[in-house]
Amino acid sequence: MKETITIKTLAKELNISISTVSKALNDSYEISIETKQKVWDLAKMLKYNRNPSASNLRSHKTKTIAVIIPEIANNFFSQAINGIEEVARQRGYHVLIYQTHENTDQEIAFTDSLLSGRVDGILISVSSDHDNRDHFTALVKEIPTVFFDRVYEDIDAARITTDDYESAYNATSYLVECGCKKIAYLFALNNLNAGKQRMSGYQDALKAHQLAYREELTVNYDKDADLNYQNIKDLMLNERPDAVISSIEDLALPCYYVCKELGIHIPDDLKIISFSNLNTAPLLNPSLTTITQPALEMGRQAAAILFKILDKKHFEPNEWLTLKSTLIKRDSTACH
Amino acid sequence: MKETITIKTLAKELNISISTVSKALNDSYEISIETKQKVWDLAKMLKYNRNPSASNLRSHKTKTIAVIIPEIANNFFSQAINGIEEVARQRGYHVLIYQTHENTDQEIAFTDSLLSGRVDGILISVSSDHDNRDHFTALVKEIPTVFFDRVYEDIDAARITTDDYESAYNATSYLVECGCKKIAYLFALNNLNAGKQRMSGYQDALKAHQLAYREELTVNYDKDADLNYQNIKDLMLNERPDAVISSIEDLALPCYYVCKELGIHIPDDLKIISFSNLNTAPLLNPSLTTITQPALEMGRQAAAILFKILDKKHFEPNEWLTLKSTLIKRDSTACH
DNA sequence: TTTATTTACGAAAACGTTTGAGTTGATTGC
DNA sequence: GCAATCAACTCAAACGTTTTCGTAAATAAA
Numbered sequence: 117m118k119e120t121i122t123i124k125t126l127a128k129e130l131n132i133s134i135s136t137v138s139k140a141l142n143d144s145y146e147i148s149i150e151t152k153q154k155v156w157d158l159a160k161m162l163k164y165n166r167n168p169s170a171s172n173l174r175s176h177k178t179k180t181i182a183v184i185i186p187e188i189a190n191n192f193f194s195q196a197i198n199g200i201e202e203v204a205r206q207r208g209y210h211v212l213i214y215q216t217h218e219n220t221d222q223e224i225a226f227t228d229s230l231l232s233g234r235v236d237g238i239l240i241s242v243s244s245d246h247d248n249r250d251h252f253t254a255l256v257k258e259i260p261t262v263f264f265d266r267v268y269e270d271i272d273a274a275r276i277t278t279d280d281y282e283s284a285y286n287a288t289s290y291l292v293e294c295g296c297k298k299i300a301y302l303f304a305l306n307n308l309n310a311g312k313q314r315m316s317g318y319q320d321a322l323k324a325h326q327l328a329y330r331e332e333l334t335v336n337y338d339k340d341a342d343l344n345y346q347n348i349k350d351l352m353l354n355e356r357p358d359a360v361i362s363s364i365e366d367l368a369l370p371c372y373y374v375c376k377e378l379g380i381h382i383p384d385d386l387k388i389i390s391f392s393n394l395n396t397a398p399l400l401n402p403s404l405t406t407i408t409q410p411a412l413e414m415g416r417q418a419a420a421i422l423f424k425i426l427d428k429k430h431f432e433p434n435e436w437l438t439l440k441s442t443l444i445k446r447d448s449t450a451c452h
Numbered sequence: 453m454k455e456t457i458t459i460k461t462l463a464k465e466l467n468i469s470i471s472t473v474s475k476a477l478n479d480s481y482e483i484s485i486e487t488k489q490k491v492w493d494l495a496k497m498l499k500y501n502r503n504p505s506a507s508n509l510r511s512h513k514t515k516t517i518a519v520i521i522p523e524i525a526n527n528f529f530s531q532a533i534n535g536i537e538e539v540a541r542q543r544g545y546h547v548l549i550y551q552t553h554e555n556t557d558q559e560i561a562f563t564d565s566l567l568s569g570r571v572d573g574i575l576i577s578v579s580s581d582h583d584n585r586d587h588f589t590a591l592v593k594e595i596p597t598v599f600f601d602r603v604y605e606d607i608d609a610a611r612i613t614t615d616d617y618e619s620a621y622n623a624t625s626y627l628v629e630c631g632c633k634k635i636a637y638l639f640a641l642n643n644l645n646a647g648k649q650r651m652s653g654y655q656d657a658l659k660a661h662q663l664a665y666r667e668e669l670t671v672n673y674d675k676d677a678d679l680n681y682q683n684i685k686d687l688m689l690n691e692r693p694d695a696v697i698s699s700i701e702d703l704a705l706p707c708y709y710v711c712k713e714l715g716i717h718i719p720d721d722l723k724i725i726s727f728s729n730l731n732t733a734p735l736l737n738p739s740l741t742t743i744t745q746p747a748l749e750m751g752r753q754a755a756a757i758l759f760k761i762l763d764k765k766h767f768e769p770n771e772w773l774t775l776k777s778t779l780i781k782r783d784s785t786a787c788h
Numbered sequence: 789t790t791t792a793t794t795t796a797c798g799a800a801a802a803c804g805t806t807t808g809a810g811t812t813g814a815t816t817g818c
Numbered sequence: 819g820c821a822a823t824c825a826a827c828t829c830a831a832a833c834g835t836t837t838t839c840g841t842a843a844a845t846a847a848a
Contacts, residue, residue: 120569122804133828138806148826165568169508170804173833178505180548188537189748194530201524201551210570212516213549215537232501233456234546372735394732399708401737412525458834469798474836484796506834509803 121162129162130154141166172233180210181422182230184240186218186266191365191393192411193241196264199415200239207423209236218339220246227255235259237422241266244305260425264418265409269309274421276414276437280310283407283441284317284361287389290443291359292325294451296387299327300357302348302367304337314363314391333357337367345370352378352386359449362390368404388448391441402447409441457498465498466490477502508569516546517758518566520576522554522602527701527729528747529577532600535751536575543759545572554675556582563591571595573758577602580641596761600754601745605645610757612750612773616646619743619777620653620697623725626779627695628661630787632723635663636693638684638703640673650699650727669693673703681706688714688722695785698726704740724784727777738783745777 123137130137132151140147140155158164172178183200185193197213204211212235216223223243230238237260242248249268255261256273263275291299301318305311319329332355335347348371351357362368368390372382380386382402392406421435459473466473468487476483476491483491494500508514519536521529533549540547548571552559559579566574573596578584585604591597592609599611627635637654641647655665668691671683684707687693698704704726708718716722718738728742757771 120804124804134805135807135829136827138804139827142806146826151826163564165565167509167568167804168570169505169514170833171806172505173503173509173835174804174806176833187534188524189527189530189534191525194525197549198523198525198551201549205551211549213533213537213547215534215541228499229501232503234504369732369735396705396730396732396736399705399737400732400735401739403737456834460834470835471799471837472797474834475797478836482796487796503834506803507836509805510834510836512803 120167121164122167123164125162126155126158126164129158176233178210178234178236179208180212180235181419182212182214182226182235182238184214184216184223184226184238186216186241186243188213188215191395192265192409195393195411196241196415196418199412199417200419201415203416203419203423209423216243218243218245220248220251223248224251227251231255231258237261237426239264239418239422242268242308244307244311247307260422262418262422262425264414266305266308266310272434274425274434274436276418276421276435276439277310278409278414278439278441280313280441281317281320283391283443284314284363285321286317287361287407287443288318288321289325290445291361291387291389291449292321292327294359294387294449296359297327298333298355298357299359299361300333300335300351300355302335302337302360302362302364302371304364304367306336311363318361335367337364341366341370345374349374349378352380357386359387360389362388362392365390365392365394368392372400372404382448383450387450389443397444398446400448402450405446405449406444407441408444410439414439456503457500458503459500461498462491462494462500465494512569514546514570514572515544516548516571517755518548518550518562518571518574520550520552520559520562520574522552522577522579524549524551527731528601528745531729531747532577532751532754535748535753536755537751539752539755539759545759552579554579554581556584556587559584560587563587567591567594572762573597575600575754575758578604578644580643580647583643596758598754598758598761600750602641602644602646608770610761610770610772612754612757612771612775613646614745614750614775614777616649616777617653617656619727619779620650620699621657622653623697623743623779624654624657625661626781627697627723627725627785628657628663630695630723630785632695633663634669634691634693635695635697636669636671636687636691638671638673638696638698638700638707638726640700640703642672647699654697671703673700677702677706681710684710685714688716693722695723696725698724698728701726701728701730704728708736708740718784719786723786725779733780734782736784738786741782741785742780743777744780746775750775 123134127134127137137155140152181204183197188194201211214226220243239262241264249271252268252271256271261273263273265277267275267277303315322329335351338344352374360371375382382388389405393408393411397404397406417437459470463470463473473491476488517540519533524530537547550562556579575598577600585607588604588607592607597609599609601613603611603613639651658665671687674680688710696707707724711718718724725741729744729747733740733742753773
């Protein structure tokens with residue numbers, strides 16, 4: 117515990133005023149280059165570090181952003197955070213992480229607690245358990261916010277998504293072209309636009325190929341993993357689809373297990389495509405055809421947009437960005 | 453932009469002093485229960501949020517911890533963060549994330565910047581590229597720090613690791629019992645204790661079974677993924693081991709690809725075990741035998757230790773905790 | 789009754805910065 | 819040569835809390 121060194125220390129040492137030191141450290145035009153240099157040198161020598169609390173309190177700038185996501189132990193989100201952290205780092209910003217575990221109450225608690233000036237802005241991928249748009253409608257008026265991947269369409273804020281509709285449409289079409297006639301859909305994120313878009317893409321593609329949409333071919337995601345497993349198993353036993361599109365990774369993997377248990381051979385008996393950012397997709401048995409979102413790039417872009425907003429304080433028309441996912445064809449959809 | 457509401461607002465509204473409000477909000481024994489209740493009610497009604505900067509500045513408590521890791525988009529670390537975030541949440545703490553990308557300079561920059569009172573404590577898993585122990589020896593005297601998984605042995609600080617030596621020893625022994633005679637080792641983290649321990653476990657197990665340790669059977673990890681691939685390929689072509697132990701996930705996966713390319717059949721021609729937290733290990737082709745670290749639990753425990761230190765300010769003898777990894781046998785080591 | 793003690797509160801000084809409004813001496817325009 | 823401008827710096831008031839010390843009234847001890 118050595119005595120902490122402050123701008124006061126520097127001022128005393130150099131025989132100049134506190135304000136001169138402060139302005140020198142902030143590279144103000146009011147200070148001569150010689151004085152600045154002296155201050156900088158001494159600061160480095162004494163390993164001076166600006167006290168962030170004092171600075172924030174006075175200036176209302178925190179150099180900190182918050183990232184709110186459903187789950188960190190998830191390939192998509194951890195890659196997105198990677199991208200966010202990267203650009204935050206370049207700007208000297210700090211990154212706070214909050215997990216909602218798909219709980220809107222938690223989500224509300226987090227955002228509320230961030231309104232007291234702890235952060236300059238928020239990056240968020242919303243929870244899927246309840247519709248929370250009223251809360252966010254109010255939030256975005258209070259603090260610069262960028263939504264990524266999981267967004268509300270009708271909120272007046274910046275957002276970045278992927279082409280969910282097209283991806284699902286194309287994936288479904290691809291399966292049809294492979295000769296599949298009975299394509300099941302593993303449905304998740306149904307409260308969110310992303311989920312609805314994916315479902316629409318699937319439905320419209322069916323229609324475009326003269327195939328009927330049947331609700332019995334749909335499994336709805338549940339928080340209970342065992343239940344998901346059972347539901348998929350029931351689907352396989354009762355309907356025996358010849359293909360499956362999964363709207364999230366967490367439903368595709370149990371599907372693999374079910375097939376293993378029931379002796380259903382992929383891709384001969386059943387073809388599988390999943391929205392997924394698994395880096396081991398090529399190594400699965402069989403390798404999994406995926407619709408892969410540009411997670412890292414989304415993180416980067418989302419952060420970039422937030423900083424753009426923070427730079428010019430006046431709220432401009434909000435940016436709406438859509439990135440393309442890529443369909444990577446692998447063995448789980450191999451045609452003969 | 454409504455006018456921000458502070459304790460001053462509350463004080464004026466209730467006709468009591470600022471200090472009374474502050475004390476009431478902090479549940480001080482100096483304030484009567486009636487007054488407290490009035491303050492709390494009004495605070496809730498007006499959605500008062502304590503300004504963290506002002507609070508930190510005065511009290512020197514930030515309710516924030518920092519997590520410094522090599523990479524967030526990594527199964528082990530993202531699970532560990534999950535655990536950390538969980539217990540931080542319970543305590544009402546905020547979590548800052550920093551990625552070093554295995555760069556010690558970055559690591560030094562981060563920790564230095566945290567010394568200005570931005571956080572109450574640090575959780576860190578150190579970078580592997582250079583030996584940085586001198587820096588950390590100084591750091592731990594300045595701020596409560598807990599090392600997890602990647603630690604320096606000789607630094608006087610709390611730490612939590614897994615039983616790397618025993619895990620590697622047991623895994624090697626298991627391979628020998630399966631009849632393997634030529635067991636290669638994919639070596640990583642060689643600057644770190646974890647890496648050395650794993651290597652020692654491998655070597656000692658060989659010795660215990662009258663097998664010679666041969667350096668030609670070792671591949672050293674490189675940052676360049678292509679080079680790793682090539683080195684593993686060379687190993688397979690030149691030495692043709694009948695088993696491989698990989699000290700990290702990132703070397704096991706290229707190994708799978710090499711085998712695919714060279715037509716080496718796992719597990720008949722080559723058995724593979726890897727330290728790994730891949731959740732798709734059971735679905736790989738073939739499913740991968742892993743030494744799996746309790747990542748989530750490590751995160752939880754590491755955070756728990758840090759909070760224990762923060763609670764009782766006096767630095768007690770530091771806790772050294774070791775958790776057990778589990779060897780999960782799957783098809784990549786199937787014996788006949 | 790008088791003197792301690794306790795209870796509940798208030799005044800004011802921090803905490804370390806930033807910032808707008810001076811101040812000073814030197815330079816410029818005319 | 820005098821006012822006006824400018825460059826470089828200082829003063830002091832904030833920012834919103836926490837906390838120490840002080841004090842008045844109420845209660846207990848004597």
